[in-house]
Amino acid sequence: DSGVTQTPKHLITATGQRVTLRCSPRSGDLSVYWYQQSLDQGLQFLIQYYNGEERAKGNILERFSAQQFPDLHSELNLSSLELGDSALYFCASSVQGNTEAFFGQGTRLTVV
Amino acid sequence: GDSVTQMEGPVTLSEEAFLTINCTYTATGYPSLFWYVQYPGEGLQLLLKATKADDKGSNKGFEATYRKETTSFHLEKGSVQVSDSAVYFCALSDRASGTYKYIFGTGTRLKVLA
Numbered sequence: 001d002s003g004v005t006q007t008p009k010h011l012i013t014a015t016g017q018r019v020t021l022r023c024s025p026r027s028g029d030l031s032v033y034w035y036q037q038s039l040d041q042g043l044q045f046l047i048q049y050y051n052g053e054e055r056a057k058g059n060i061l062e063r064f065s066a067q068q069f070p071d072l073h074s075e076l077n078l079s080s081l082e083l084g085d086s087a088l089y090f091c092a093s094s095v096q097g098n099t100e101a102f103f104g105q106g107t108r109l110t111v112v
Numbered sequence: 113g114d115s116v117t118q119m120e121g122p123v124t125l126s127e128e129a130f131l132t133i134n135c136t137y138t139a140t141g142y143p144s145l146f147w148y149v150q151y152p153g154e155g156l157q158l159l160l161k162a163t164k165a166d167d168k169g170s171n172k173g174f175e176a177t178y179r180k181e182t183t184s185f186h187l188e189k190g191s192v193q194v195s196d197s198a199v200y201f202c203a204l205s206d207r208a209s210g211t212y213k214y215i216f217g218t219g220t221r222l223k224v225l226a
Binding site: 002004033035042043045048055056058090092099100101102103104105106 | 144146148154155156157158161201205213214215216217218219
């Protein structure tokens with residue numbers, strides 16, 4: 001158990017809908033990262049937050065947004081969903097950027 | 113920008129064979145280097161790490177040495193087991209960039225046959 005909790009584990013939704021993925025980092029970790037893992041594109045970095053502030057952006061679509069709350073949990077919002085958004089979405093946390101990151105079990109999103 | 117390149121898989125080995133998975137990187141600063149493993153249906157788990165040149169990370173029989181001169185961090189294991197079958201990711205965190213994001217390789221799938 002990495003100590004990073006992601007909910008839900010599985011999500012099936014229709015195209016055009018909006019979903020929210022939730023991540024609770026390890027106790028004491030200030031950095032949260034979101035990644036998308038699809039079969040044909042490997043692990044893609046989406047966005048990073050540190051202590052409530054956005055720190056880095058990767059290949060995140062404009063239809064996607066995220067935030068980190070005062071209690072340090074984070075949410076990833078995906079809207080106007082398309083079939084191609086079907087993937088595993090991982091959250092990771094670390095104390096700070098140059099230490100190891102710990103990953104949650106992921107949320108498997110299926111858009112039908 | 114920073115990047116990680118690792119050998120394409122799948123890699124198929126017999127039990128007790130020697131394993132090498134190559135990983136090279138480019139970075140603007142002095143990155144920390146990591147190997148993660150992903151078992152089927154699970155998240156990524158940290159396997160080992162090295163934070164400076166010539167450091168050797170080791171865990172569960174796996175080893176990797178941070179080679180700054182060749183910008184490499186190859187993963188090795190002397191005798192693989194069926195239970196080592198998984199996807200292995202090489203990654204770096206570049207603390208000089210200020211962004212602190214982790215860059216992952218594309219992953220190498222290892223299949224070990226009994």
